[in-house]
Amino acid sequence: MDPFSAEGELINIHNHFHQGQYQEVVDFDTSSFSPENALPARVLQLRARIALGQAEDVLADVKGESVPDLEALGAFAQYTLGKTDAAVATIQKLAQSAADNVTVQIIGGTVLQASGNSDEALALLSQHQASLEAVALIVQIQLQQNRTDLAVKEVAAARRWAQDSLLVNLAESWVGLRVGGEKYQQAFYVYEELAQAPSTASIRSLVSQAVCELHLGRLEEAQTALEQALQKEPGYVEAIANLLVLKVVSGNDATELHETLQKAEPNHQFLADLAEKSELFDKAAAKYSAKVAS
16 A cells, blocks of 8 residues: 555655644654654654754764665755755765665755756656655746646646645646636635645645735735734745735835845845846846937
């Protein structure tokens, strides 16, 4: 039996992780798990600890381990701590020696993509054998590459064998937000259900719900969801970034939020994109000069 299927014993801890409920993953009682699921459960808990900002502790925890899964986790912790070259080198080594390992595929794909090695990431992830998380990462990479056509096909193929899995629903929602139109509302339903149910609620779900609301033009509802997220975690940068966007869209001053985001995460993708577009605008504007009518 697939341990991540509806009947598998890893399904709940797996869903907690992908719903962004990282503390629930760390606190999850795994004592009753079968021996073959002990390592996958530990991997999820280590990944959750990294997501909670405990990368140094995770790195110390897996130091000296020779199991490919834990070597990959160590590399991911290194990457999170800014040791990019060492992390990529470890992942590239594992991609040669343990490419069939699902944790190596997923963590390796994550590190390679984040470090700008998209082709290597996709090559590693493409070796998966019915791994929904690998599918989800492939979809994310394709969307970042603006290959929405490929992402649509990837999700459709996974839907045929995974049906109503959480990860398929999430991947379909990511694609829907890129496609637009009626897909915005469909994505909203997925995130609203996750964000509002006590058993699945997380700040990530709230922010995702708010993004859908923004696309649907429901600015007040989006602001409410983002403020709820910031009440739970005042420094959550994705909530800050999206609230900044909301302020701009609604015509309000976003200077304070811009400064807050810069302090919280100076290299945030939103700020990088904004700086790039501002530079391109200045270059374009420099080609023209104002003319005074005589």
